[in-house]
Amino acid sequence: MRLSSLLPDEWEHGWISAGNLIRHARKTSAFAMKQVVGFALPFAVGGWFAAARVVDLSHADSESLMRGLLTFVAIVTGFMVTLLLFTGKGEQTSVLSSEEMVTYGELARYLIFSQVLTLFVHILSAALIVAWFAVGSLSSLHWWLTLAAFGCFGVSITRTLLLPLQIFDLHDFALLAMVRAKRDAERKSHQEMVDKL
Secondary structure: OOHHHHOOHHHHHHHHHHHHHHHHHOOOOOHHHHHHHHHHHHHHHHHHHHHHHHOOOOHHHHHHHHHHHHHHHHHHHHHHHHHHHHOOOOHHHHHOOHHHHHHHHHHHHHHHHHHHHHHHHHHHHHHHHHHHHHHOOOOOHHHHHHHHHHHHHHHHHHHHHHHHHHHHHHHHHHHHHHHHHHHHHHHHHHHHHHHHO
């Protein structure tokens, strides 16, 4: 009996879906390097902020700040799950030509990839903050967890701020197609009226 036959179907289908999502996202140029840079820069800024400002706070102030971060991450995680449910859905897709639908599908898949990655970063941020509380201020890990939690929070904020722009890109494409379809329908209607005269 194979081990894979013992795994829940959700896990198996999850891995297949993740592979498909990454396969579509990798079509962009220099995919891996862009993902590393897109994670490393905001992580470094968040970690730097923590090293410069947060580690010198009193324990009570640090706890209060970490509770605030955890609350924020929990809220945006819920938002991200809801957003994932609705990405790529819309009545406007019915006016797209088959060529436009291929492009729209690629845009939607990349946006979903970005949202999934952002969701994972939110979850990682929350896990690091919970670990920060779990180890306590006396542990040598406390300082490193502070840097890592703020680093991930920097990535979370950056990726969350980019989402509206990515959603705009998807909707803008569909809206331009709707305008084209409306103009084509008006031209056709006008031509039919001219032909009747």
